[in-house]
Amino acid sequence: MPTPAPAIGTLLLDLVRDQLGEFRGELGNRWFLRPACGGTEWEVAPERTRPATAEQRLRVATARANARSRGELL
Structure with a gap:
């Protein structure tokens, strides 16, 4: 079942990258994240992410x- x-x-x-990103959208079974303070988006599998902690936010x-x-x- 998809996330x-x-x-x-x-x-x-x-x-995988150990990097925070802002969720920008999805295409098929891939999510797109952008660095929290700007930059180039990257793709990630949804199961390889977790919500940021309060400290990280x-x-x-x-x-x-x-x-x-x-x-x-x-």
Whole structure:
């Protein structure tokens, strides 16, 4: 049974890359994640992801706030 897709923007941990990504969509049995602070999307199998922890979500929120304060676009 396929894993239901999360909401667009949900932070997930790619267990293979050990990298956080923002869920961007799905195509067939592949999900697409984008680095939490911007960058190129990558594909991942849904079963190789897990939701980000509260600590990881806070770390991403802090990184985004710091980038905004430096005038960087995300």
